[in-house]
Amino acid sequence: MQYFSTRGAGPVTLDEALRLGIASDGGLFLPERLPRFEISDFDGADTIPAVAHVLLAPFFGGSALEDELDAILAETFGFPIPATPLPVEGRDVSLLELYHGPTVAFKDVGAGFLSACLSRLEGDVDDPLTILVATSGDTGAAVAAAFDQRPGMRVVVLFPAGRVSERQAHQLCCWSDNVVSLEVQGSFDDCQALVKGAMADSSLAAAHRFSSANSINIGRLLPQSTYYADASLRHFRRTGNRPGFIIPTGNLGNAFACIMAREAGLPIGPIILATNANRTIADYFETLEWLPRASLQTLASAMDVGDPSNMERLRHLVGEADVLRRQLGVQSVDDEQIRESIRRDFSEFGFATCPHTATATCVWRDLDDDMAGGHDWILVATAHPAKFETIVEPLTGEPVAVPPELATLLARPARAISIQPSLDALAKVLE
Ligand SMILES: *Cc1c(COP(=O)(O)O)cnc(C)c1O
Numbered sequence: 001m002q003y004f005s006t007r008g009a010g011p012v013t014l015d016e017a018l019r020l021g022i023a024s025d026g027g028l029f030l031p032e033r034l035p036r037f038e039i040s041d042f043d044g045a046d047t048i049p050a051v052a053h054v055l056l057a058p059f060f061g062g063s064a065l066e067d068e069l070d071a072i073l074a075e076t077f078g079f080p081i082p083a084t085p086l087p088v089e090g091r092d093v094s095l096l097e098l099y100h101g102p103t104v105a106f107k108d109v110g111a112g113f114l115s116a117c118l119s120r121l122e123g124d125v126d127d128p129l130t131i132l133v134a135t136s137g138d139t140g141a142a143v144a145a146a147f148d149q150r151p152g153m154r155v156v157v158l159f160p161a162g163r164v165s166e167r168q169a170h171q172l173c174c175w176s177d178n179v180v181s182l183e184v185q186g187s188f189d190d191c192q193a194l195v196k197g198a199m200a201d202s203s204l205a206a207a208h209r210f211s212s213a214n215s216i217n218i219g220r221l222l223p224q225s226t227y228y229a230d231a232s233l234r235h236f237r238r239t240g241n242r243p244g245f246i247i248p249t250g251n252l253g254n255a256f257a258c259i260m261a262r263e264a265g266l267p268i269g270p271i272i273l274a275t276n277a278n279r280t281i282a283d284y285f286e287t288l289e290w291l292p293r294a295s296l297q298t299l300a301s302a303m304d305v306g307d308p309s310n311m312e313r314l315r316h317l318v319g320e321a322d323v324l325r326r327q328l329g330v331q332s333v334d335d336e337q338i339r340e341s342i343r344r345d346f347s348e349f350g351f352a353t354c355p356h357t358a359t360a361t362c363v364w365r366d367l368d369d370d371m372a373g374g375h376d377w378i379l380v381a382t383a384h385p386a387k388f389e390t391i392v393e394p395l396t397g398e399p400v401a402v403p404p405e406l407a408t409l410l411a412r413p414a415r416a417i418s419i420q421p422s423l424d425a426l427a428k429v430l431e
Pocket of ligand 1: 105106107138139215248249250251252253254255302303356357382383
């Protein structure tokens, strides 16, 4: 399989696309074509790694990793991804729990897979690959966890001082010597500018082998499509129905993976994007005009994106808004609705949801009767509420139990190096 940029550059192999992250012309990599499957192609595949093997094998055609796919998948899926039925009378509704990985958010799946691939392709103990990652919270922790103790790989995480929650900060700073955590005295945008600046700086780039692990890497999308495949197949085998999915959405990476799985022939019904108050996608579907903008701060902070970069992939794969809106729903949920949704989830389901997941449960409650009754629904839970306890606990009035994965990390010592937002300061640390 060959890969092309959404802006035309290519072809490159999967291995190059994984290594580069972004194409030389600034576009995003997509496979030259999507494989098409029959549901029967998955007969006998009844674990996520088995489903993932069938789905991803064509994407690995011609890759140096082709024979390693099973080992890569075994490393990626070291935790379960169950769809738990919700107590809803007379309706088939479940919660897809993507939060059982090491940092209890769905980004563990993509980061784990990318790490398994890159360490095989690029790990070199004499000249380690340096992965730079700017983070506003969840991404950096997932990447750090995935590359922690990998020989020949080094991770440098940059996060904005004082702008991530206490538990998020701890998760960014509790790793081994090959993970360097930098508390940048600036904003998330400063962190991102430092990463871009370092990669573009010729003397730094000559001294270090750089790569990045941001959410536009094709290596994060491919594994995400597998849990949609697995969940939809399980549901279809059990009921004969194609379930709809409601997906908390920010940069559109998670939802894009679901759309890709449906395009590839998996039994997936309607797909609805749940966004926070950042309305860029909702407005695009309404007005047909793509107007990216600065992001607004919301309670669902990991979805605070005003210019979702994966839209470029979606327009390339499916089409413009007039086509897209016939195939996808989108609804924007404001902070007051998020609060109300967390309260209702707790009283109606008996457990707390995180602010991101609560956008999906809110959109589901708002469905009209035809949509609500006409399909079975799988609501996507993107993070564990214990990660956002300062928002959730005052609303439910109960402490959120800390899951064992998170408790393990919180018990470790944490350390960070504080730096000013300058390339000189970053260069010093990199030495
Ligand atoms: C990153 C993230 C999202 C948004 O996912 P995208 O792929 O950017 O759309 C939603 N919820 C949580 C908890 C996240 O960390």
